[in-house]
Amino acid sequence: MKRKILITGGAGFIGSHLANYFHKKKYQIYIIDNLSTGFKSNIIKDAIFIKKNCEDVSIIKRLKGIDFYCIYHLAGQSSGEYSSYHPFEDFSSNVVGTINMINICLKTKNKKIIFASSMSVYGNLLKAASENDNCIPKSFYGLSKLSAENYIKFFEKKGLNYGILRLFNVYGPGQNFNNKLQGMVSIYLEQALKNKQIIIKGSKDRFRDFIYIDDVIDIIARLSVNKNKIKDIFNVGTGKKIKVSELITIIKNKLILENKNIKYLKTNTPDDTHGIYSNNNKVKKFIKKIKYITLDEGISRTLKIEKLRCLSNKNFS
Ligand SMILES: NC(=O)c1ccc[n+]([C@@H]2O[C@H](COP(=O)([O-])OP(=O)(O)OC[C@H]3O[C@@H](n4cnc5c(N)ncnc54)[C@H](O)[C@@H]3O)[C@@H](O)[C@H]2O)c1
Incomplete structure (x- = not known):
């Protein structure tokens, strides 16, 4: 059964x-x-x-x-x-x-x-x-x-x-790219794919995992x-502290955007955390041999699928 x-x-x-x-x-x-x-x-x-x-x-x-x-x-x-x-x-x-x-x-x-x-x-x-x-x-x-x-x-x-x-x-393929209220990677990728520019609310020094x-x-x-x-x-989490500016650089390079297409706004997202990343020792002890995909590789894999979806406009307005 x-x-x-x-x-x-x-x-x-x-x-x-x-x-x-x-x-x-x-x-x-x-x-x-x-x-x-x-x-x-x-x-x-x-x-x-x-x-x-x-x-x-x-x-x-x-x-x-x-x-x-x-x-x-x-x-x-x-x-x-x-x-x-x-x-x-x-x-x-x-x-x-x-x-x-x-x-x-x-x-x-x-x-x-x-x-x-x-x-x-x-x-x-x-x-x-x-x-x-x-x-x-x-x-x-x-x-x-x-x-x-x-x-x-x-x-x-x-x-x-x-x-x-x-x-x-x-983050990754299948994230709801139309949801503007959740998912830092999907929000920036959606803007970059659709409008060829990225508008960022808050400091470029904020960091995430x-x-x-x-x-x-x-x-x-x-x-x-x-x-x-x-x-x-x-x-x-991966245990890696990544600044918003580092994430933006990866996306910018992969989609060949120019500096003028990146805009940082002073207004913050309400109740946003400035920075956090994980100590992941506990999960690594419980389940051994976790291999984490790098952000660079993960963004490439995401783009490979989401670029097509964007072009065909499926679940992507
Ligand atoms: N994606 C992230 O980075 C992240 C980070 C931290 C925590 N989480 C948590 O992981 C879970 C899944 O996140 P996700 O990224 O897949 O989000 P998602 O919005 O894609 O998935 C949530 C799903 O739950 C459904 N849903 C929402 N409220 C519901 C309710 N009250 N009853 C029944 N269905 C409901 C939605 O329709 C949606 O299909 C969430 O609980 C989220 O808070 C996600």
Whole structure:
């Protein structure tokens, strides 16, 4: 019998890559997604698709009796900027949605949930963030992710077996290039491909940790099928501090843009973090031999696919 897994957010960027991975491994995949930022065309065929909000309690009845090997909870409001205008919606999506998924998970034999949290829980650390650093979120988004983490940890006493993944800046082909509120790489690439210029809100000295989608899928998959109980928090980043100006130089060189096509604005994105990158020692200890794709290589791979999509205008306005 095929192993059953539930992927929430399976119509989105990371969720659809994860679904593809497990589809190839012959898992039976269930997907919950409200298609707010994801696309129906991203949902792999053969998946059982439930178009609902994760916070909708009727899902519990709908999935009653299905023994998921693991629940990958990736759905949620995913923009810091959006959360500053819509804090209630952000809370409902990220906190209430997570509590609902915990309830479903507790009814399964393994009680295993993998949760996509975010580096935003740390706030403005300005250094390599370790999992036991103090979390002082700067945005409602960071706050709701941190609350969701705490709900998950709270249910450990009920036997919940969890992996909380604090994802850093994930990028790669399939990211929603039309979403102007999330994804530094996709936002700049979209402008460069469409308008041959890049407008950057905020300082060029801000820094991030950019991790390619294939590396993230490799880490999520290897962590979750590990026989050991997890019950822990892991940073998912490359551990490399990259300045915005370095990212822009890579894109500029690959798309042959001139300096006059790069504009830095003084206005910042609301609640934006100046700089953060990951200390990734913990995840490297848990799953050995992670090879990280360099930013240069990752941008080349992304462009190879997204340039074609841009020319054919598919999911790309
Ligand atoms: N991409 C990144 O760099 C990054 C970084 C840190 C954390 N994350 C987290 O990883 C997860 C996946 O991110 P992504 O980049 O694939 O984003 P995405 O927007 O492409 O995917 C999110 C998916 O969830 C769906 N969704 C949103 N709210 C929902 C809800 N309440 N109920 C049901 N479906 C809902 C959307 O339609 C979309 O398909 C998110 O939780 C995000 O916060 C992403």
